[in-house]
Amino acid sequence: MKDILIDLRQISKVYDTDKVPVHALRNVDLQINHNEYVSIMGPSGSGKSTLMNIIGCLDTPSEGSYLLEGAEVHTMDDNTLARIRNKKIGFVFQTFNLLPRASALHNVELPLIYSGLSSQERKKRAEEALDRVKLSHRKDHNPNELSGGQRQRVAIARALVNDPSLLLADEPTGNLDSETGADIMKLFDELHNNGNTILMVTHEEHIAAHAKRTIHILDGQIAQDKGVE
Amino acid sequence: MLAWLIKLKENIMIAVKALKQHKMRSVLTTLGIIIGVLTVVSVASIISGLNKGFKDKLSFLGSNTLYIQKYPWMTHGEWYKYRNRPDLTMNNYEYLRDHTNSEQVVIAPSVSSHREVKFDGNSLTDVPINGVTKESEIVSNMVIDEGRFFTNLEIDRRKNRVVIGYAIKEKLFENKDPIGIRIRIDGNSFYVIGVMEKKGKFLGNNFDINAYIPVGSFFKNFGYHRSISIEAKVMDAANLKPVKEKLRYLMRFARGLKPGVEDNFSINQQETIQQQYDSLTSGLYTAAIGIGTLALLVGGIGIMNIMLVSVTERQKEIGIRKSIGATNRIISFQFLVESIIICSLGGMIALLLSYFVAIGIQAVTPFPASIPLWSIFMGLGFSWFVGIFFGLYPAHQAAKLDPIESLHYE
Ligand SMILES: Nc1ncnc2c1ncn2[C@@H]1O[C@H](COP(=O)(O)OP(=O)(O)O)[C@@H](O)[C@H]1O
Numbered sequence: 303m304k305d306i307l308i309d310l311r312q313i314s315k316v317y318d319t320d321k322v323p324v325h326a327l328r329n330v331d332l333q334i335n336h337n338e339y340v341s342i343m344g345p346s347g348s349g350k351s352t353l354m355n356i357i358g359c360l361d362t363p364s365e366g367s368y369l370l371e372g373a374e375v376h377t378m379d380d381n382t383l384a385r386i387r388n389k390k391i392g393f394v395f396q397t398f399n400l401l402p403r404a405s406a407l408h409n410v411e412l413p414l415i416y417s418g419l420s421s422q423e424r425k426k427r428a429e430e431a432l433d434r435v436k437l438s439h440r441k442d443h444n445p446n447e448l449s450g451g452q453r454q455r456v457a458i459a460r461a462l463v464n465d466p467s468l469l470l471a472d473e474p475t476g477n478l479d480s481e482t483g484a485d486i487m488k489l490f491d492e493l494h495n496n497g498n499t500i501l502m503v504t505h506e507e508h509i510a511a512h513a514k515r516t517i518h519i520l521d522g523q524i525a526q527d528k529g530v531e
Numbered sequence: 532m533l534a535w536l537i538k539l540k541e542n543i544m545i546a547v548k549a550l551k552q553h554k555m556r557s558v559l560t561t562l563g564i565i566i567g568v569l570t571v572v573s574v575a576s577i578i579s580g581l582n583k584g585f586k587d588k589l590s591f592l593g594s595n596t597l598y599i600q601k602y603p604w605m606t607h608g609e610w611y612k613y614r615n616r617p618d619l620t621m622n623n624y625e626y627l628r629d630h631t632n633s634e635q636v637v638i639a640p641s642v643s644s645h646r647e648v649k650f651d652g653n654s655l656t657d658v659p660i661n662g663v664t665k666e667s668e669i670v671s672n673m674v675i676d677e678g679r680f681f682t683n684l685e686i687d688r689r690k691n692r693v694v695i696g697y698a699i700k701e702k703l704f705e706n707k708d709p710i711g712i713r714i715r716i717d718g719n720s721f722y723v724i725g726v727m728e729k730k731g732k733f734l735g736n737n738f739d740i741n742a743y744i745p746v747g748s749f750f751k752n753f754g755y756h757r758s759i760s761i762e763a764k765v766m767d768a769a770n771l772k773p774v775k776e777k778l779r780y781l782m783r784f785a786r787g788l789k790p791g792v793e794d795n796f797s798i799n800q801q802e803t804i805q806q807q808y809d810s811l812t813s814g815l816y817t818a819a820i821g822i823g824t825l826a827l828l829v830g831g832i833g834i835m836n837i838m839l840v841s842v843t844e845r846q847k848e849i850g851i852r853k854s855i856g857a858t859n860r861i862i863s864f865q866f867l868v869e870s871i872i873i874c875s876l877g878g879m880i881a882l883l884l885s886y887f888v889a890i891g892i893q894a895v896t897p898f899p900a901s902i903p904l905w906s907i908f909m910g911l912g913f914s915w916f917v918g919i920f921f922g923l924y925p926a927h928q929a930a931k932l933d934p935i936e937s938l939h940y941e
């Protein structure tokens with residue numbers, strides 16, 4: 303049975319720069335179902351991050367419609383988008399984007415603070431999430447006391463802590479050596495096996511190979527979409 | 532509601548962390564707030580101390596009493612003008628007394644001199660000796676604790692009898708019964724006939740070290756050549772003005788002043804001092820509020836500047852928080868909380884300092900300085916207001932930052 307999570311129709315994104323407008327995305331149509339494991343590939347500047355940001359509700363399209371679990375994201379105001387980011391989306395970045403002066407545990411707790419959970423509940427869930435990425439023993443360390451791979455695990459725990467419908471990862475292994483990258487990918491595979499929907503940007507073939515479906519982007523357009531069920 | 536409390540707590544923790552990280556900067560930033568609040572609260576505490584002292588002092592001057600004297604209480608730097616006025620005499624007093632109705636106004640002379648008082652080997656120097664009449668009892672609200680006040684006969688016969696203040700009884704007689712005992716005032720012997728009720732100390736003056744003798748006896752023993760004051764207690768406050776006019780008219784007549792010639796005496800009253808005092812304190816308040824407001828304005832601009840710096844420095848953090856679900860309102864709230872905390876910190880430091888200022892004032896002046904409660908609330912209120920007012924713009928700037936741009940900010 304098909305259970306549509308993301309439904310993009312004719313999505314375009316134009317950046318109004320000083321000189322010429324940049325068409326980062328052009329008329330993108332894309333559907334992703336629950337429990338899919340999708341990778342996005344494409345050359346630098348092709349619009350991968352722009353697409354991820356729109357899907358992750360960090361950015362809004364210039365044109366087109368975006369339904370997330372049936373809700374019309376393209377008509378939402380800032381507050382509603384923030385709530386969607388908080389509850390339905392877990393975002394993992396290439397540069398981790400952890401708060402440098404907060405412990406791993408506090409970093410993972412952050413989304414729960416914005417959901418208004420009590421501190422015991424937060425602690426319990428954040429510890430569970432850290433457990434899932436096998437970092438419980440490091441929960442009191444600040445990011446600068448952790449290795450790159452460990453930082454990315456903290457970031458993944460933070461992305462998972464609110465049980466989002468969708469896990470987005472923009473080049474999650476881009477700042478890691480290949481061995482550590484492989485560990486992170488093993489973690490993603492596990493998460494997918496446990497029922498998480500994953501959408502991941504990469505430009506490395508062997509990373510993309512973990513996904514069941516690979517989308518190629520070129521000049522802001524979908525050039526190829528392999529492995530659609 | 533609970534969710535908001537959770538977010539408020541988080542925001543307070545963020546603010547405290549940020550302040551700890553930039554201790555020196557935070558302290559410097561609060562300097563304007565400290566100066567502003569300190570000025571306002573200190574002046575308020577000085578004035579409230581003054582007020583307290585002044586009201587007490589003033590209460591010794593009856594509000595219905597007119598003081599007819601050679602010099603006015605309030606001069607405008609022309610003191611020499613009054614020096615050549617002729618002295619006020621007992622004749623002036625008697626003239627006033629004989630031409631007024633004692634149901635309307637009670638008049639008494641007032642004259643005093645500091646003398647040595649001795650009894651049985653004990654002695655007190657510099658004791659104010661006051662010449663009084665029967666009327667003084669009413670005019671000066673004298674209350675007798677032991678013994679009695681003078682009779683008319685004792686006054687008329689200029690008897691060497693004395694009513695002593697409570698402290699004299701304590702110090703000279705070591706609390707033994709002094710009634711009927713003979714003491715020496717400047718070598719002249721006087722019988723003690725009464726002890727005054729205890730009045731207490733104020734501003735370093737002990738009102739209980741005073742002795743009262745018949746005014747005639749005063750002149751007889753200490754010399755006639757001196758200017759007296761005449762105190763006139765108006766029985767009905769509503770009559771104060773007409774009685775004052777009448778006394779002025781009588782005084783002019785008694786002193787043979789022709790129409791058109793200036794008065795050569797002054798009729799003083801409590802109100803004059805009160806007015807002068809009120810205009811002084813309101814001037815001080817205005818100045819304090821002026822300086823305070825200016826300092827708070829400068830402080831506020833400093834806060835705004837620092838908060839804008841803080842927003843820029845923490846743009847990445849803002850991006851991270853937004854990316855995981857912080858709303859614009861939460862972000863602006865975060866910076867507002869920080870600005871309020873900086874300002875309250877300044878306000879609290881200022882209150883602490885003003886406490887020491889109050890202690891200092893108390894130590895070096897005779898005024899009982901105190902920090903009035905309203906000035907504490909005003910000080911904290913001011914600093915909150917500055918925190919909110921000057922924090923709003925930076926908070927708004929933080930809230931409207933674009934999440935993606937902020938995430939990429941390095
Ligand atoms: N904020 C922006 N302003 C202007 N142009 C932008 C902005 N963000 C991205 N672009 C442009 O949009 C295009 C797509 O960028 P991006 O989605 O980051 O590509 P990718 O992630 O595939 O490398 C690029 O040409 C980039 O220069």
Ligand SMILES: [Mg+2]
Nearest residue numbers: 350351352472
């Ligand atoms: Mg990119």
